[in-house]
Amino acid sequence: GNSVTQMEGPVTLSEEAFLTINCTYTATGYPSLFWYVQYPGEGLQLLLKATKADDKGSNKGFEATYRKETTSFHLEKGSVQVSDSAVYFCARKPNNNDMRFGAGTRLTVKP
Amino acid sequence: DTAVSQTPKYLVTQMGNDKSIKCEQNLGHDTMYWYKQDSKKFLKIMFSYNNKELIINETVPNRFSPKSPDKAHLNLHINSLELGDSAVYFCASSLNVAGDTGELFFGEGSRLTVL
Numbered sequence: 001g002n003s004v005t006q007m008e009g010p011v012t013l014s015e016e017a018f019l020t021i022n023c024t025y026t027a028t029g030y031p032s033l034f035w036y037v038q039y040p041g042e043g044l045q046l047l048l049k050a051t052k053a054d055d056k057g058s059n060k061g062f063e064a065t066y067r068k069e070t071t072s073f074h075l076e077k078g079s080v081q082v083s084d085s086a087v088y089f090c091a092r093k094p095n096n097n098d099m100r101f102g103a104g105t106r107l108t109v110k111p
Numbered sequence: 112d113t114a115v116s117q118t119p120k121y122l123v124t125q126m127g128n129d130k131s132i133k134c135e136q137n138l139g140h141d142t143m144y145w146y147k148q149d150s151k152k153f154l155k156i157m158f159s160y161n162n163k164e165l166i167i168n169e170t171v172p173n174r175f176s177p178k179s180p181d182k183a184h185l186n187l188h189i190n191s192l193e194l195g196d197s198a199v200y201f202c203a204s205s206l207n208v209a210g211d212t213g214e215l216f217f218g219e220g221s222r223l224t225v226l
Contacts (some may be wrong), residue, residue, distance in 0.1 A: 032213065038152070043201055043217035045116075087152050093213050098159070098167060098207075099144075104152040 006090045006102035021075040023090035031094040033073040038087045117202045117218035135201030143185035144203040
């Protein structure tokens with residue numbers, strides 16, 4: 001089937017620590033892959049995306065690379081800030097209109 | 112101007128009541144969605160409309176009825192509300208044309224509390 005599995009949280013880090021949130025997907029064909037971020041009390045916002053194998057999406061210091069061979073799209077940031085505290089969602093969208101999200105990973109960054 | 116706006120933002124009501132949540136997008140998108148987010152932040156798609164036609168209808172109780180009067184609006188009506196309907200409901204839209212990645216744009220959510 002088509003699904004997204006991401007690392008369970010919560011994740012708690014100190015400021016300036018390195019962040020990795022794992023995400024793997026199953027899909028027929030070659031879906032587009034996304035990371036969305038949800039800050040407290042807000043809706044989801046697109047953080048970054050990649051549309052084909054080996055593409056790297058990046059934004060606000062976050063990066064993720066579309067790895068077809070491992071069906072993964074892990075999110076990384078070299079130095080997190082308190083303001084990065086949020087829930088992060090991995091998502092995949094094949095050619096139909098069916099965007100599917102992972103379960104979300106809550107990140108808390110402490111000063 | 113807010114791209115995807117939904118009202119009300121908060122809704123508190125009694126079991127058994129009927130309520131509606133409205134959504135409008137001014138992005139010119141042709142596809143709109145309703146998602147339900149539970150207390151553990153899990154997001155589940157409920158419905159999707161493309162140019163006023165229903166294209167995704169997940170296993171949702173028929174107490175939930177979406178209505179799309181035009182492609183800029185997708186409203187959600189819920190009959191006979193139950194405690195388990197308490198959640199945050201998100202409206203979203205996307206442009207689904209060839210070559211577009213179909214990124215979703217979300218509203219700020221409508222928190223429904225059923226007492």
